[in-house]
Amino acid sequence: MVHCSLDEACALAERALQRAGARPAMAASTARALVLAEAQGIASHGLTRVAQYAAHLRNGRADGAAVAQVVRHKGAALLVDAGQGLAFPACELAVATAIATAREFGVCFAGVRASHHAGVVVDHLRPAAAAGLVGLGFANSPAAMPAAGGKHPVFGTNPVAAIFPRRAAAPLMIDLSLSEVARGKLLVAAREGRAIPPGWALDKHGQPTTDAQAGLEGSMLALGAASSPKGAMLALVVELLVTALTGAHFGFEASSFFVDEGNAPGIGQAFLLIDPGALAGTDAYFERMETLVDEMLVDDGVRLAGARRLALEQQARAQGLQLSEALLAQLRALSVA
Secondary structure, three states: OEEEOHHHHHHHHHHHHHHOOOOHHHHHHHHHHHHHHHHOOOHHHOOOHHHHHHHHHHOOOOOOOOOOEEEEEEOOEEEEEOOOOOHHHHHHHHHHHHHHHHHHHOEEEEEEEEEOOOOOHHHHOHHHHHOOOEEEEEEOOOOOEEOOOOOOEEEOOOOEEEEEOOOOOOOEEEEEOOEOOOHHHHHHHHHHOOEOOOOOEEOOOOOEEOEHHHHHHOEEOEOOOOOOOHHHHHHHHHHHHHHOOOOOOOHHHOOOOOOOOOOOOOEEEEEEEEOHHHOOOHHHHHHHHHHHHHHHOOOOOOOOOOHHHHHHHHHHHHHOEEEOHHHHHHHHHHHHO
């Protein structure tokens, strides 16, 4: 492992994405998000994605010249078109516009269409929490999981995220994939030649596998699939929220993120922001939050949602990142390619 400062990592990622065709603002937004994921210990959504995004930009799967736009805004609902560009500028625009809208109306639903991989969804919600708003986030992705009772991939791993601000402490941050694990974990395991635990994936024949590459070529198992269809049902809910309401592509209409060639995925994201002041009131909200947190912390060993990732982020900001020599060499090569 080698040391790399956050600034150096961000600069390398930004240059690599610009070299691949992303306009400067898109490259900067994306690089910041990937470095933030890496700093939080979420390597599957961190700097390993730079090469993937660069290949998609070069092969036309993402439009580096795209400029996200609000194309509809009616009351407390709005729609952003990402223009088949990388997702991060579109999600930033959606959340920023939703913050202003939620302050006016008390709530806002912001959809994003014609988009790409959204990274760590809860990170898009951080500005909402900083503004004192509760935030929910949803995204679909290329098909990786079967419907309940099915065998072929229909839904993506379809993450769900939530953020709850606190008065004088870090927000609670929840971010989870509706597959048993995020698909990026299989990608990392495949690259490192590691087996995966039983219950994570099926091969292309619909059989359980511990081979990470076979899992990538097959399908992921939904959360709790061994005993219940609940994970697949939740994936269905997310799939419809971010496609039927936005006009985005379904997961089965999008080529896998893990191949260089394919179509522009055109998938969707959605964010729901809520102003506590429009309901019971800000003071009541914060009192209820702290009452619950205090009760949770009665038991030793309870870890508040998001606490570990925020601690790792703080450590990384102070000490820098530890990256594999191969990854750092890849970033440097892409930044001058």
